[in-house]
Amino acid sequence: MRGGRNAWLLLAGIFAVAAALTLAQSGSSQDSPEHSSSSDGPNGTSALSQYAAALGHPVHNVDLAFSLPDPPSTLFVFNPSAFSAAESGALDRWVRAGGTLIYADDRLDTRLALAFDLHRGNPVPAEGTAATPALPGVSNVTDQTFAEPYRPTADQAILIRYSTTAAALAIEEKLGQGRVIALAAPEVLCNGWLEVADNGRLAADLLSMTPGPVAFDEFHHGAAAAGGGDWTSQPLGFGLAWAALAIFVGLLLRGRAFGPRLIPGTGGTRSAAEYAVAVGHLLRQAGGRGLVLKVVTDATRRSLANRLGLGRDLPLDRLDEVLERRAPDVAERYREAAADASAAVESEPALLAAARRLHDLAYPMARR
Secondary structure, eight states: OHHHHHHHHHHHHHHHHHHHHHHHHHSOOSOOTTOOTTOOSTTOOHHHHHHHHHTTOOEEEEOSSOOOOOSSOEEEEESOOOOOHHHHHHHHHHHHTTOEEEEEOSSOOHHHHHHHTOOBOSOEEEEEEEOSTTSTTOOEEEEEEEEOOBOOOTTOEEEEEOTTSSOEEEEEEEETTEEEEEESOGGGGSGGGTTSTTHHHHHHHHHHSSOSOEEEEOGGGTTTTTTSOOGGGSHHHHHHHHHHHHHHHHHHHHOOOSSOOOOOOOOOOOOHHHHHHHHHHHHHHTTOHHHHHHHHHHHHHHHHHHHTTOOTTSOGGGHHHHHHHHOHHHHHHHHHHHHHHHHTTTOHHHHHHHHHHHHHHHOHHHHO
16 A cells, blocks of 8 residues: 555656746746747736736637637737748738737748848847837837847838937838738847837837737747647646656556566576477477488487598598498398488478487497
8 A cells, every 4th residue: 555655656746847847848938039928027018918818808819720819910020930922922911901910020920021022221229210100108218238220111111210210119011901010120029128218119109009818929930930730848748748748657566466476496507308399399380301211310320430450541432342241231220221211201290200210220239
């Protein structure tokens, strides 16, 4: 009972570790270069997500698949991984149907730049002033770093102007029933800079431009950034992997054997009889009667040559001639035994009898 209780306690401990690791994966992060809405770090955007909820907007993340909310709604895209052609096309159709895209990127995605005609210039300090009354209460914004400003086209309006030049930190373009707002300095909406200058008022104005849900693109921070198939890098997948490991360990600890444990036998030497039986079985399976006959016959002829004082280097084909001259009776008995052995190839009892005759002839004293 005590062993089983310990096993269950160990299993509960593994589950607790899995839960803690899952929470650690899905919880606060102190660094988020992609400006994730699940990060509480200075460069995360969790405060912006909470701000949208406080203003009465339903908030959710686009994470497991790139499925966009029904327009009218707002989608924030911060520092995404590369968009595919299908994803950029779906985003363009969603904007023209009435969606508001707020694209804030330290860099510029190639497909999004082509889809929405976006162009960047040389880096400048990321600070500017509002250039339109569309942002009430916004005088100046900054993230105290540098950014590559946009070079607006004729169809794009400047929302936040850098100094007195034509460079813009934020531009807007109407497309169909929706709009695209591009920010060259995404940090102005991050946790560490919302209280700097008029950045918080800018966030409130962007959230209030379109009624309806507010979504954050986390798909291009997770599944798409990992190649689209590494589910173990996601918090849910990470937890499932640890849960599977915990279940495996629990089954290993609580598993039962299919039968009694067998103790391996102690090693020992084999007898000569076992060896002979094993060799005979192998020869029988391989049809080795002819090989047995040849071995016994050759051994008999060598033994006879040794008994007559002949050298071991005497060719066996000359043995018959020497035997006929020196021991005619032995030569006669050898011819009869060899003939019986040749005729007994197809019968094991006959072969055994012939082998015994050859053995008695080679070793006459053994039988006695």
